[in-house]
Amino acid sequence: MADQRYEEAKRIPAGRAETATVLxxxxxxxxxxxxxxxxxxxxxxxxxxxxxxxRVFGVDAARTLIGYAQRQEExxxxxxxxxxxxxxxxxxxxxxxxxxxxxLIGYAPGAAALDTMLAGLAANVRSGxxxxxxxxxxxxxxxxxxxxxxxGLTVTRHDVVDGRxxxxxxxxxxxxxxxxxxxxxxxxxxxxxxxxxxxxxHRQTVVTPPGDEGFWRPLRENPTFAVLxxxxx
Numbered sequence: 541m542a543d544q545r546y547e548e549a550k551r552i553p554a555g556r557a558e559t560a561t562v563l564x565x566x567x568x569x570x571x572x573x574x575x576x577x578x579x580x581x582x583x584x585x586x587x588x589x590x591x592x593x594x595r596v597f598g599v600d601a602a603r604t605l606i607g608y609a610q611r612q613e614e615x616x617x618x619x620x621x622x623x624x625x626x627x628x629x630x631x632x633x634x635x636x637x638x639x640x641x642x643x644l645i646g647y648a649p650g651a652a653a654l655d656t657m658l659a660g661l662a663a664n665v666r667s668g669x670x671x672x673x674x675x676x677x678x679x680x681x682x683x684x685x686x687x688x689x690x691x692g693l694t695v696t697r698h699d700v701v702d703g704r705x706x707x708x709x710x711x712x713x714x715x716x717x718x719x720x721x722x723x724x725x726x727x728x729x730x731x732x733x734x735x736x737x738x739x740x741x742h743r744q745t746v747v748t749p750p751g752d753e754g755f756w757r758p759l760r761e762n763p764t765f766a767v768l769x770x771x772x773x
Contacts, residue, residue, distance in 0.1 A: 554691040554693050557749065566672055570594075572594060573596075579598030582622065638669060701722065744767040
């Protein structure tokens with residue numbers, strides 16, 4: 541099932557590095573509220589609650605994934621709320637200390653849709669709060685990404701669609717699977733964030749799990765992902 545495959549994708553080396561980098565970007569979550577938009581099967585909401593967040597809310601457009609997340613919550617209650625919402629028509633759910641969109645913004649079909657999506661995310665960030673985005677690395681070396689098998693995936697580049705490069709990500713999970721992803725050109729996301737009125741846009745340094753430096757260095761030098769943070773004044 542797709543929901544189980546999403547969980548498996550977090551366990552490959554590239555997924556573990558993504559998780560470590562996201563946790564560094566969100567910072568100390570103690571007594572903080574978090575809204576995760578595009579939460580999928582609930583991996584990140586559960587992670588944030590376990591990291592000390594006082595209130596966690598997850599939304600996704602896919603009812604099947606929200607249903608899976610809710611069943612997880614029923615089996616192992618953490619106090620997480622889930623609702624179905626399209627990120628392109630996101631209501632103001634509340635004023636959150638941290639809003640995350642992890643693997644979401646590449647699917648905005650064009651620059652205008654990206655602005656709409658980011659404006660909806662920003663509207664849920666409290667004054668002084670933080671927006672955290674994870675998306676495919678716009679500065680990646682494509683040749684190297686085609687040979688990232690040691691990190692559990694490879695990436696194949698295709699055509700340009702609505703201003704984004706369309707790719708296929710092949711995951712070495714069990715069983716293997718693949719999905720379509722989209723990469724914004726360098727600077728596009730940062731410019732769109734500025735248009736929302738957010739400030740202090742910063743790219744988080746890639747964090748890798750403890751282990752063999754020789755193993756992790758190529759991923760840090762040519763990551764498959766980028767994590768950006770921005771603050772609502």
